Amino acid sequence: MTAAHHDSSIRKPAMTETLPSGITVTVRVPASSANLGPGFDTLGLALGMYDEITVTTTESGLNIEVVGEGAEDVPCNPSHLVVRAIERGLEAAGVWADGLDVVCRNVIPHSRGLGSSASAAVGGLFAASELARELDPTHGLSDAQLVQLSSEFEGHPDNAAASVLGGAVVSWSSNDENTGESALAKVFRAVRLDTHPDLRACVLVPTERSSTAHTRGLLPHLVPHGDAAFNASRSALLVVALTTNPELLLPATEDMLHQPHRAPALPLTTRWVGRLRERGIAATVSGAGPTVLALGTETIPADLRSEAEHDGLRVLDLAVSGGVHRA
Ligand SMILES: Nc1ncnc2c1ncn2[C@@H]1O[C@H](COP(=O)(O)OP(=O)(O)OP(=O)(O)O)[C@@H](O)[C@H]1O
């Protein structure tokens, strides 16, 4: 599917240097899986499935072309997430473009728990940073800036930081009391974990979509202290399992904080997480669902793969990915 739009006006902030027309950058941004079971709103993993974004500076106006996933659904105008991210990135890098030509070749499915919105934000910001670098290498955005700005688009850094940094990430946020503004600003931080070299992922992707806002709404405001302690232990263990001892992945991916509460809205997902786990495979809900993430050092057995495909799930083996990069 392809969608295209032409617009004569793009938002122009107070600016410093204008980029000449004719600069082109192409970036590849990975999908991601958030939570990984117990690490709710904290842990994330970059997956080897990529959206590609090409941005060219022009003399005026905004042209957008979207090919592939979401082409019929996303708004092809200045409210497009990638375009908003490019504008924010240019502003943060202290440059401006009089016009932009944006081509999005999308592979990451939308609203399936594979972080497509975070990938779009990261891809747009990184493309802007690379455009600025073409003018002056000192104008590019740092990884820390990319994590902060991309997390601001969504409010949660677990997907965004994975797409920026690659590998597995531990992310967190805090309120910055030193902004001088009345409302406290959120500061988003993340560190990358280098995963065990044998670690691989398999995702089981349903055709149905699920809204993150809806499944977040199913979560209780308070949880028993025992459940919190359970997840604290599993999250800490998961860092060990992901990096040095994958044999611990099954106990390390247990969760009491979000998956049981989201289960009524995700029956197929919940059934498949259980089906895989009963066979000893470390399966979790990917992000807010409905995709199932299976982690391990081997591919899932052929009988389970055909059973899942028979249930309408797309089964994809994916490597752990590096972060966003130039194509
Ligand atoms: N490549 C993209 N270009 C433009 N808009 C996008 C893109 N990817 C996602 N979006 C927007 O984000 C919405 C999906 O966001 P949502 O947070 O529900 O799901 P997700 O990001 O795919 O999964 P996750 O549960 O892992 O966050 C889409 O409906 C679309 O509006």
Ligand SMILES: N[C@@H](CCO)C(=O)O
């Ligand atoms: N940590 C978030 C990820 C959503 O992308 C959630 O589970 O709601």
